[in-house]
Amino acid sequence: MSSVARAPAGIRLDGRPDRLRIRPRFRGRELGLLVVDALALYIGAISLGATERFRDALANGSNGPINLASPAEPGLLLTYIAALFAVHAVFVLAGRRTDQLLLPAVGLLGGIGLLLMIRLPQSLAGNLGGLAQTQLVWLLIGLGIVTILGVAVRNDVWLRRYKYTWAAVGVGLLLLTFVFGNDVNGARLTLSLGPVSGQPSELLKVILVIFLAGYLSENRPLLVDESTRIGPIRLPPLPYLAPMVAMWAIALGIVIVQRDLGAALLFFAVFLLLLYVSTARVSFVVLGLAAFVVGAVVLYFLFGHVRTRVDVWLDPFADPAGTGYQIVQALHAFARGGLIGTGLGAGLPTVAGRPPIPALHTDFPFAALGEELGLVGILAILGLYLVLVQRGLRIASAAQDEFRAILAAGLSLVIGVQAFIIAGGNLKLIPLTGITLPFISYGGSSLLANSVIVGLLIALSERAREPLPPPRRPGRLRRLLDRGAA
Amino acid sequence: MDAALVAIWVLRLLFLAMLYAFLYFVVRALVRDLRSAAREPTVELGRLVVVACPSGEPPPGSTFALDAITSLGRDVNNSIVLEDEFVSANHAALTYRGRAWYVEDLGSTNGTFVNGGQVDGLSPIAFGDEIQIGQIRLRLERARP
Numbered sequence: 001m002s003s004v005a006r007a008p009a010g011i012r013l014d015g016r017p018d019r020l021r022i023r024p025r026f027r028g029r030e031l032g033l034l035v036v037d038a039l040a041l042y043i044g045a046i047s048l049g050a051t052e053r054f055r056d057a058l059a060n061g062s063n064g065p066i067n068l069a070s071p072a073e074p075g076l077l078l079t080y081i082a083a084l085f086a087v088h089a090v091f092v093l094a095g096r097r098t099d100q101l102l103l104p105a106v107g108l109l110g111g112i113g114l115l116l117m118i119r120l121p122q123s124l125a126g127n128l129g130g131l132a133q134t135q136l137v138w139l140l141i142g143l144g145i146v147t148i149l150g151v152a153v154r155n156d157v158w159l160r161r162y163k164y165t166w167a168a169v170g171v172g173l174l175l176l177t178f179v180f181g182n183d184v185n186g187a188r189l190t191l192s193l194g195p196v197s198g199q200p201s202e203l204l205k206v207i208l209v210i211f212l213a214g215y216l217s218e219n220r221p222l223l224v225d226e227s228t229r230i231g232p233i234r235l236p237p238l239p240y241l242a243p244m245v246a247m248w249a250i251a252l253g254i255v256i257v258q259r260d261l262g263a264a265l266l267f268f269a270v271f272l273l274l275l276y277v278s279t280a281r282v283s284f285v286v287l288g289l290a291a292f293v294v295g296a297v298v299l300y301f302l303f304g305h306v307r308t309r310v311d312v313w314l315d316p317f318a319d320p321a322g323t324g325y326q327i328v329q330a331l332h333a334f335a336r337g338g339l340i341g342t343g344l345g346a347g348l349p350t351v352a353g354r355p356p357i358p359a360l361h362t363d364f365p366f367a368a369l370g371e372e373l374g375l376v377g378i379l380a381i382l383g384l385y386l387v388l389v390q391r392g393l394r395i396a397s398a399a400q401d402e403f404r405a406i407l408a409a410g411l412s413l414v415i416g417v418q419a420f421i422i423a424g425g426n427l428k429l430i431p432l433t434g435i436t437l438p439f440i441s442y443g444g445s446s447l448l449a450n451s452v453i454v455g456l457l458i459a460l461s462e463r464a465r466e467p468l469p470p471p472r473r474p475g476r477l478r479r480l481l482d483r484g485a486a
Numbered sequence: 487m488d489a490a491l492v493a494i495w496v497l498r499l500l501f502l503a504m505l506y507a508f509l510y511f512v513v514r515a516l517v518r519d520l521r522s523a524a525r526e527p528t529v530e531l532g533r534l535v536v537v538a539c540p541s542g543e544p545p546p547g548s549t550f551a552l553d554a555i556t557s558l559g560r561d562v563n564n565s566i567v568l569e570d571e572f573v574s575a576n577h578a579a580l581t582y583r584g585r586a587w588y589v590e591d592l593g594s595t596n597g598t599f600v601n602g603g604q605v606d607g608l609s610p611i612a613f614g615d616e617i618q619i620g621q622i623r624l625r626l627e628r629a630r631p
Contacts, residue, residue, distance in 0.1 A: 029515055036511055040504030047497035054490055068493050101512055108508055221586055221610035280585060343498035373502065380505040387512050394519070400627055401614035 025095040030088055033104035038081045041111040044344055045071030048119055051345035072345070073118045076136050080114055083140050087147045094151040099395065099461035103146070105387045106439055106454050110139050110447075112381065113440035116365055119345050119372075124361050125442060131361060138444045142451035149455025154462075160403050163214030170207035173200040174250070178257050201254070201263040202436075202449035205418075206456075208267055209274070209410035215243060216278040217402035223279050247271045248291050252299070259305050262421055262433030268292060269417045270410060277409050278402070313431035329357045330367035330426050341374030361442035363434050366426040382423065385438070389416035395461040408460045411453045531582045534566070537616060537623040543569050551629070556580045558619055559592070572596045572620030578605075580626075587611045587626060596620060 049072035057066050071077060084107045091098070114135055122130030128137055159166070177191050177200050191200050216223070223236045247268065254264040272288040275281075299306045308323055316324030316331070336347060347368070357364045370378045392412020399405040415438050422441075425432035436446040534550045550556075550566050557564045559577035568577070574594035581588050589611045591598040598605045599618040611617070617624045 033508065033511055033515075036504070036508045040501065040508055043497065043504055044501045047494070047501050050490075050494050050497055054494060066490050068490060068497075101515055104508070105512060108505075217612065217614070220612055224585055224610075340499070340502060343494065344501065373505075376502050377505065380502070380509055383509050387509075387516070390516060394516075398523075402612055402628075403614065405628070 022093075023095045024093050025097065027088065027092055027100050030091070030100035030103055033101065034084055034088055034107065037084065037104050037108045037111065040108065041077060041081060041115065042071060044112070044115050045074065045077045045118075048072040048115060048344040051343055052119075055345070073132060076118060076132055077111070077114065080111060080136060080139060083143050084111075087143050090147050090151060096151070097463045098150060098458045099391060101387065102391055102454055102458055102461075105384050105391075106146075109381070109384055109439035110142070112369070113365065113437075113442075114139060115344060116368060116440065117361065117442055120361055120368075131442060135442050138447045141444075142447045145448060145451040146455040146458065149452065150458035153456065153459035156404060156407075156460075159210050159407070160214055163211050166207050166214075167211040170204050170211065171250075173204055173207075174254070176200070178253075181258070199443075199445040201258070201260060202445040203452075205263070205266060205270070205414050206411070206449055206452050209270065209407065209414060212271065212274050213403050213407035213410055216274060216406050220278050220402060223275075224281070248288075248295065252295055255299055255306065256303065260434070261306065261309060261431070262425075262435030265421055265433060266414070266418055266435065269421075270414050273413050273417070274406060274410050277396075277413075278406050309431045309433070313428060316428065326357055326359070326364070327428055327432060330364055331428060333357070333364075333367045333371040334427065337371040337374045339374050340376050341370075341372050344372050347371035359434070362436055363422070363432075363441070364426055365437050365440045365442075366423045369440075370426070378423075381440075382419070385416055385419040388412060391461075392416075392457055395457060398463070399460065404460055408457060411457050411460075415450065415453060532587060532613065532629055533627050534580075534617075534624045535627055537625050539570070539622045541569055541621075549627075552580060552582070554582045557592075559594075568619060568622050570620040570622050573622065577619055578617075580611075587613075589617060594619075 046069065049070055050066070050068040052072060053066050053068075057063075084103070087103060091103070114132065117132040117135040120131055122132060124131050125134070128134040173191075181191050191198060219240055222240050251264040251268040251271075254260050254267070268288070272285055275284045275288065296306075300310055301307075311318070312323050312327060316327035318324060320328045333347065336342060341347070357367060360368055366378065366381075369381060373380075389412050392408050392415075395412075396405045396408035399408055418435060418438050421430065421433060422435050422437050424430040436443055438450045439447065531554060532552045534552060534556075536544050536546050536548050536550075539546055544550075553565065556566060557576065557579045558566045558568055558573075559575050560568060560570070560573045561575040564576065572595075574592075574596070576592045577594040578592055578598045579590045581590065587610070588608050589598060589600060589605055590608045591605045600609060600611055601616055602618075611626060613626055613628045615626050617626065
C-alpha cells in the first residue's frame with residue numbers, strides 16, 4: 001500500500017475543488033427579467049400617481065391639466081428597484097451557478113406589495129415615517145438576507161447535523177411565545193424583547209422544514225418499511241410514528257394556546273406534504289387528514305374562537321356588521337374589482353381616513369389587490385406564487401441527496417401553502433386565518449422569514465461540481481503589481 | 487378630462503399587461519429548462535462517488551453510474567471492479583427495488599459497512615450514505631437529471 005492516492009486535477013481527496021476561485025458569471029435571464037420587473041413596477045407607480053392626482057383634482061373641482069406622467073413616491077420605488085439590481089450585481093460577481101428566476105419573481109411580488117403600501121393611508125402602521133417607508137426598510141433588509149444566504153451558503157452540514165438543536169430552538173421559541181407573548185386581537189403571536197418585537201411562528205416555519213428534512217431523509221427507509229398492521233392499514237414501525245403524533249400535538253397546542261389557526265394549518269399541511277414527498281405513501285396522507293378532521297371537530301366544539309371562525313366562514317352575512325364584517329367587506333371588494341379591477345389607487349374609498357377592512361395591510365392585501373387589479377391581476381399574482389413553487393420543486397428534483405431535496409421542496413411548499421391559506425381565506429374558500437401573504441403583506445417578521453427561505457433556495461439551487469474554469473493568465477492588475485515589485 | 491381618463495385607463499391596462507409579460511418570460515424560461523432536462527437521457531438510477539481509495543484506482547472523486555443491479559468486487563466480471571486486497575472477488579451488490587436502494591453483502595471475507603455499521607444480509611440504504619468495502623469508501627448519490 002505504498003502508492004500515493006492520485007486525484008483528478010483540481011479535486012482534493014475529499015472531493016472539493018482545491019481552490020475557491022471566484023469568477024464573475026453573467027446571469028442574462030435574471031437581468032432580463034429584472035428589467036421587465038422594473039418596467040412593470042414603474043408603470044404601476046405612474047398609473048397610481050395619475051389616478052391619485054385625478055381623484056384629488058375631481059375632489060377639489062379644479063379643471064386644470066393633470067400631470068399624468070410622474071409616478072407616485074418615485075424615491076421609494078426607485079430605491080427598491082436599485083436594490084434588486086444591486087442584489088443581481090452581487091450574484092454576478094459571486095459567480096455561482098444558481099437559480100435565475102427566483103429573484104425576479106420575488107422582486108415583483110415585493111414591488112407589488114410596496115405599491116400597495118404606497119397607495120394605502122400612511123398612518124395605518126409603521127414607525128419609520130409611514131407604512132411604505134417602513135415596508136421599504138424591511139424589504140431592503142430582506143434582500144440583504146437573500147444576498148448573504150445566496151452567496152455565502154455553500155455547505156449544508158450546519159443545517160443537517162444539528163437538526164435536533166434546531167428543533168429544540170423552535171420548541172423553545174414556541175414556549176417563550178406561549179408564556180411571554182403579547183395578546184393582539186385575542187391571538188398570542190408577538191414576542192417582545194426590549195425594543196424588538198416579532199412573530200416567532202414565522203421563523204418557526206423555516207426551522208420546522210429544516211428539522212423535517214433532516215429527520216425524514218435519515219429515517220426514510222424505516223418509514224417506508226411496513227411492519228405494523230392495523231386491519232387493512234399498513235404502518236411503519238410504531239416508534240417512527242412518534243414525530244407524526246408530536247407534530248399533530250404541536251399544531252393543536254398552537255391553536256389552543258396561541259389561538260393562531262393559520263400557523264397551525266400551515267405547519268400541519270407542510271408536514272403532511274413533506275411526509276408524502278419523502279415516502280410516496282398515500283396512506284400517511286390519509287391518516288394525517290383523518291387526524292386533522294378529528295382534531296378540527298374536537299376544537300370546533302371545545303373552543304369559541306375556532307367556532308366563530310368557522311361560523312363566519314359558513315355564513316358571513318349572518319352578522320355583517322360584527323364578526324362577519326371583514327369577510328363581507330372583502331367579498332364586496334372582489335366584486336367591485338370585477339375582471340380588470342378599478343385600477344391602482346381607485347378602489348377602496350377610505351372611511352374617515354382608514355380603509356373599510358381592518359388589518360388590510362397584513363391580512364387582506366389579496367382583497368385590496370383583487371379590487372384594484374381585478375381577477376386578471378390576482379391570477380397573475382397567483383401565477384407568480386406557482387412559479388416560486390415550481391422552481392423549488394425543480395431544485396428539489398435536481399438536488400444531490402435527500403436532505404437537500406426535501407429541504408428545497410419543503411421551503412417552497414411553505415410559501416405556496418401560506419399563499420393558498422390566506423388567499424383562500426380572503427376569498428371565503430376556507431375559514432379565514434390571520435397569516436400573511438408572502439412578500440406582499442406588511443410586516444417585518446414575515447418578510448425576513450420568507451427572505452431566509454428564498455436565500456436558502458437560491459443557495460440550494462447551485463449546480464455543484466461544475467467543470468473547473470480553465471487556467472487563466474494572471475490579470476492585468478496582478479502583472480502590474482508584480483512589475484512594481486520587481 | 488376625457489383624455490385624462492383614457493390615459494389612466496391605458497396605464498391600468500399597461501400595468502396588467504406588464505405583469506403578464508413577466509409571467510410569459512418566466513414561463514418560457516421554465517419550459518426551456520424542463521425541455522433541456524427532458525432531452526438528457528437519464529437511464530441511471532443513482533451514482534456511486536469514490537470518497538477514499540488508498541490504491542488510487544478508482545481515483546477519489548470519480549463516479550460510477552448505477553443500474554438496477556450493480557455488483558462490486560475484485561473479480562473482473564463485476565459491474566464495478568475494486569482493486570484492493572481487502573475486497574473479496576464477489577463482495578457486495580447494490581440493488582434498486584421499487585422505491586429504495588438496498589445493499590447486500592455477498593459473503594465477503596472482510597464485510598461491508600454502511601456509515602460505519604456492518605451490513606448483515608440485505609439492508610436499505612439512502613442517498614448520501616457511505617459504503618465501505620475493503621479500504622474503499624463510496625457514497626451513494628442521486629442521479630443528476
